[in-house]
Amino acid sequence: MNKSDLVHWLWLLNGSGWFCLLASHPTAAQIVPDASLPINSMVTQQGNTSLIEGGTEAGGNLFHSFREFSIPTGGTAQFNNALEIQNILTRVTGGAISNIDGLIRANGTANLFLLNPHGIIFGPNARLDIGGSFLASTASRLNFADGTFFSAAADQTQPLLTISVPIGLQYGANPGRIVVQTSELTDPTLGLRVQPNQTLALVGGDVAVEGGTLGTAGGRIELGSVAGEGNVSLTPIEKGYTLGYDNLPTLGDIHLSKLAVVDASGEGGGDIQVRARRLTLTDGATIGAATLGSKPGGTVTVRTQESVELIGNSVDPPSASSLSAQVYPGATGTGGNLILETKRLILQDGGRIDTSTFGQGAAGTLSLTAEESIEAIGIGDIVIDGDPIRSGIFNSVQPDATGAGGNLIIKTGRLIVRGGAQVQAVAFGNGTGGNLTVTATESVEVSDQIANGVFSGIFAETYGVEAAGNFTINTPQLTVQNGAVVSATSFGGTGAAGNLAINTARLIVRGGGQVTAGTQAGGVGGRLTVNASEFVEVSGTGFGGSSLLTTSTFGSADAGDLSIETGRLIVRDGALVQAATTGAGDGGILTVRARELVEVSGRSVDSGTRSSLATVTSGTGDAGDVRIETDRLIIRDRAGLGVNSLESSSGAAGNLIVQAGSIFLENGSLQAQTAGGDRGNIEVTSHSLLLRHGSKITTNATGEATGGNIAIATGILVALENSDISANSEQASGGRVTINAQGIFGTSFRLPPILDTPESDITATSQRGVEFSGVVEINTPDVDPSSGLVELPQEVVDVASLIDRRCFVANQDSRFVVTGRGGLPPAPPEALNSDAIVVNWVTLNPERQGNRGASGQIVEATGWVKGVNGEVILTATDVLDGVWGVG
Structure with missing residues (x-):
């Protein structure tokens, strides 16, 4: 190969500090057998087509082994297999990356496996024309059910003649990358596509889809990233294969950008599985499986060990970075489910997840689980009918749709919706809305209105003739602030x-x-x-x-x-x-x-x-x-x-x-x-009721309306500083005021025409006249202070006559000393009589001395407080705010 024939490009391997200089557009195919099989592969060049024949057959399996496997722009690699072959198993052992920018073709319905542990690049013009599934992997070997394997190591000695089915992809310590590059062409048939109901799988180290297209009509798409040693299982299903990652402790990263499309839409939506450490979609990249006809949709499953990020959008053409499983207009089949499990989910600047229905089929269930957090932030650059594309999570019945909305289930540690982003389970059309359930173990925060009509929110609403779903939030703390909205509302229709x-x-x-x-x-x-x-x-x-x-x-x-x-x-x-x-x-x-x-x-x-x-x-x-x-x-x-x-x-x-x-x-x-x-009417029941500084309890009526009634039952009623209780009316009868209290302070009933006084009043009047006045009924305990007293049998002794004034000498202190045991005589000059009680001597503790403070002056009570048992305690000092004095 001549240096002038190469367009060099630089590829930075993930996590390493060295670079590989590679040829991206060779002038001729580089498909070179390695002569390692019992019956070796043979390649014949026919113009731009490399005809691949030979290889080792074992039952329905056909094995090929190459030192190099690359296809130039406009070139074709034609596997000329027998029609009865079920699996074409191809390995690359030479250590070079496979650079594919042309067509891969095979006969019949055979599945094609391509293993190159050093990496695979699909250029802008890469296409597939095969009848079965296509699995491209940077695994080091392919495992079979009988315990044998097909290794990409050059020194393999393992027998290859197995008729067993492949059951797994075995990865080494540093699997190579898989890259799908962009194409400026808009032909939807271009890109890596397999036939309907077949599987397209790309499973490598890091996987980057840089504007390319991966597609199948109602089939299955598998994207997987493996960061270290382990096994990815292969299980045959009706639509090809499903891959399992249970035995992989560490996964790698998958990045889709530049309008990249992963699409499994079909008569019935297909299935998509993405497994990675981190998944990132930017610049309008999309992963979706829409239902286009009468068959039910499949399932879109995304599971990552650390994060999923959907960020930004493309303006021309307009496309938001998104995950979706929708029902398209005219479709009657049910939409597929979308399941996402990660630690952190970020939807930013127009990034969104959508399982809405635009047709007659019901939408599927949208289930999001993020152990740590889900953040929906901001809006995108796309404006449709004056409304910007919002970041968010959507499971809605769109206008003109009749299918029911699916359920939206969110489980996370923290849910954050701000900057105009939204979460919706809304019925805009004629279908019943789905239920919306949010469970956040730490908090839910909904924040911001960034412009008139552009606000953050979580919604379960209906605009049509059918009912909206129920809306439940379970979290230790819910914060709704700065113009944001949480709503379950019926707008415009009868739903x-x-x-x-x-x-x-x-x-x-x-x-x-x-x-x-x-x-x-x-x-x-x-x-x-x-x-x-x-x-x-x-x-x-x-x-x-x-x-x-x-x-x-x-x-x-x-x-x-x-x-x-x-x-x-x-x-x-x-x-x-x-x-x-x-x-x-x-x-x-x-x-x-x-x-x-x-x-x-x-x-x-x-x-x-x-x-x-x-x-x-x-x-x-x-x-x-x-x-x-x-x-x-x-x-x-x-x-x-x-x-x-x-x-x-x-x-x-x-x-x-x-x-x-x-x-x-x-x-x-x-x-x-x-x-x-x-x-x-107003009914008040309390132990204490205090009104201060112009407070009101009113059932007043204006115009010809009748005033309502007031019923108060309280222990103590205190109304001070022009605080009124009134059931007055302008042109109709006044209401009725009934007060039952143990005590009433600071207010009194006013008869007309004395009404609006600077004092605290109780009134029930009508401006039409006294005959239209209401009724004021005040009930307090009617107690006679002298009732229940018993007359003593003899007069009370005047205690002043019992004081011997001789104890006082001039300006000296007075003292009263008693020596001896027993009681005191009735008067100081008298001796104890025989009725006096004699008690034992008392020995005082000399170490203890009592100090008696000066007695304070007795003053009048000026306030009251309520004790813990509801009793009223009079006080002579100002009380704290919230404990109410009467002075």
Whole structure:
């Protein structure tokens, strides 16, 4: 070979510090037999075709052995085998890398095995024309079921005449690489393709697919990377072979780039298996098996020891780096399943995993398991209809599809979705949505809204006539922040929303984050259930408005209920926890059970939105009830609990029911405001109820709405600093206020027209007149202090007459000394009589001296606190915040 005939290129071997200088485009085929077989291979050059004959036959096996095996651009290697041959077993023993940039052809349906432990390169023009499966490997030998093997070592002495079937690929310490290079041609028939229902396998050291194409129509594709000694098993199946990697402790890396395509799509989607230490797809590379017809799809399986990374996209042509198993438009067959198992999964800058259906067939199941973490980050450079391609995980029913969505199952240590990335199990078309289950042993974080309408999120939603699937998150901590969304909602159609269940220790929603279950059309809204063993914190505002934990309906269907069970619920800085309706559907019930505390405080700095726990109706549907059970309820800084019917509504407000050990309102409110529709009522049960600094408990009604009723049952009621309890009405009858308390301090009932005073008031009036006033009923214990006293049989002795003033001498200290045993006489001058009690001598300990401090001045009580057993203790000092004084 002449030096001028070569185009040299540099190949850096993985993990080594030396280079190989290779010829990539020789002018003639380099297929040279090595004369190591009982019947040697023979090669005859016929133009650009190298005709390969001879070889050693053993039953259905045909063995070939070459010192070199390369095919130039435009060249052909023709295996002229008999039609009855089942397996063509080819080895390369000379130590040179096989460089294949032409066509490999064989007769009949024989499978072709190509072994070269030093490496194989498939150039841009490499193609296959064989009837069976094709397995290219850098294994050192091929093992057979009868214990024999076919080794690529040049000094092999093992007998070759075996009729046994191959069962494994044995690898040495440093297997060579396999590289598939790119082609600028767009002909989909080019690349390495095998016939339908056959296997295409590339199993080497590191494997790089640099823009090339690997394909089979509904068959099987195997990509494997082996880093050291071990055995890859071969098991014959209907579609060729399935490979097993159980006996390999260390795997290598697989990298797909530059629009590389691994495609097993067909009438029924094929199977793909990828096994490696690390798998990386960049620049729009794809691995997929779509269902195109009526047959069911296969399974795409990716298992790596360390990581899977899908990063970036190609703009021209548009393609996201992706793994997929989809159902294409018009297909009726079910989609295949996609299974991924790794330690770390990274989807970045448009990288995605997709098992959606675009046709009539149902989508398959998408199961992702990442021991350490799954990260979906950012968006790509591709924009379709104004919407950028997002990084993420998708198992959806696409528009115009009628097939059901598959289930999406995510198991990991940490799930991170940010920078506009999304996780979706959404029914856009007319198929039922699949269920979405997220289990993260450490945490789930959903973060960021990077532009208007471009936000990170996890969704189980429906836009069509069929129901969405249910959505469950199991994790010690769920954080939704900075405009991100977690949603189970029905949009636009009649399909019911799924239920959203969050099981966690800590739920944090902040910076405008939203956790929502609702309906915006005719579909019934789903339930939102939060079980947080430690706390729920909803706080602040962000790009999209207030942080939200909500169920809602905007249409004719009813919203689902919102239920929170936790240790502590904190709502602050303008955040909202609510169940709302703006349409004809009824709002859901908001139920909170917090073992320790419910605290609602503050308002947003930017918009002034008050923090609240509330149900609201602004449509014709009724608002739901608010039910709170907790040990302590604290409402501060203009925040509130409410059941409200707004002015635009004809629906009834719900009822506000609070059961708490203690309730403290400081410029806070409990309200059932009715501007339109029917009234809402308030029921409060507590050991103590304290209102300060303009706090309110109101069921006031505006317009022609009737005020609701207030029922308070408490141990002690204290209302100070213009804190009011009112059930007033403008143009209708006032409500009823009933208070049952052991004691009431700081407030009193006001009769009309004395209403809005600077004092703390209790009122139930109507602006229409006294005859429309409501009823105020205050019940406190009616106790006569003198009842139960018994008259003593004799007068009480004046103790002053028992004091002997002679003990006092001028300005000297007074002393009273008693010497002896027994009692004292009734008066100082008298002696003990016979009735006195005599006791033994008492010996004092001389080492112990009692120091008695000066007695303090007795002062009037100015406050009170509640003891651990609920008793009231009077105090004469200011109390700490949260323990309430009356002075």
